[in-house]
Amino acid sequence: EHTITGTERMQNRPIAILVDALRYLGADIQYEKKEGYPPLHIVGKPLEGGHLEVVGNISSQYISALLMIGPILKNGLELKLTGEIASRPYIDLTLWTMQNFGASAEWTDVDTITVKPQPYSCVADYTIENDWSASSYWYEMMALNGNPDSEVRLEGLFDSSKQGDSVVKYIFSLLGVKSEFENRDVLSPVKLK
Structure with a gap:
């Protein structure tokens, strides 16, 4: 207890x-x-699991919590999201992370995610990417900065990130902010110019 x-x-x-x-x-x-x-x-x-329906516009944190326990439920989890799904990029990020740890978790319909019952597998080394939404403030500062020689270096962001908020690099490129990654698809420093 x-x-x-x-x-x-x-x-x-x-x-x-x-x-x-x-x-x-x-x-x-x-x-x-x-x-x-x-x-x-x-x-x-121990929890049985099975079929569960929740509204799709609730916090993605709740949806992620339910998905992440799915592999340890006796019957796995079939999660149906009703109505508008507000946070699909965050849900997709949760599924991708679960898959990195051996879970079988995927969209089986436009509104349904199936998680099979199986233990997570241990990964020896796993690097957690930094938060793209937090980087948006630095992008904003660079867009408002009048000095073309200014640079900001951000650590720990993927060029091909799964995070929905990674779109900031494209949005701010329209405002003249350039993102330079030292290595593609590798956790690497980003220079903003």
Whole structure:
């Protein structure tokens, strides 16, 4: 048995959608104070898994959480997203990362993802790419900078990134900001000019 809590701010963030989904999959989770919000009391046990439907416009963090437990569910997970799918690039990034660790997780229809039950495999070395959305501020600064000789060097970004926000390099190229990667398809420094 465990209690998951958080800062006062975290205890004011609604989490009912995720808790309801986990309960549907067999989790024993109770709210300790306010219904729909942390802290949570969890009694650990194996979960069955199976078919689950959630609205597609919820936080991709909830969708990613459900997908990432899929391989350890007894029956795997078939996750159907109803309505508009708001965060497909982040969902795709989660699936790609899971596949890098041996999971069989993929879109099997335009609104359905299937995750087969199987353990994750261990990877000896795995480099985590930096956040492209955080790089956007540096791109903005370079676009607003009047000095053509200015350069900024950003570490840890892929030229062919799976992150949806990597589009900033193209958007800011229209504003005159050039991105130079030292190596293509390798985690490498980026020079902004």
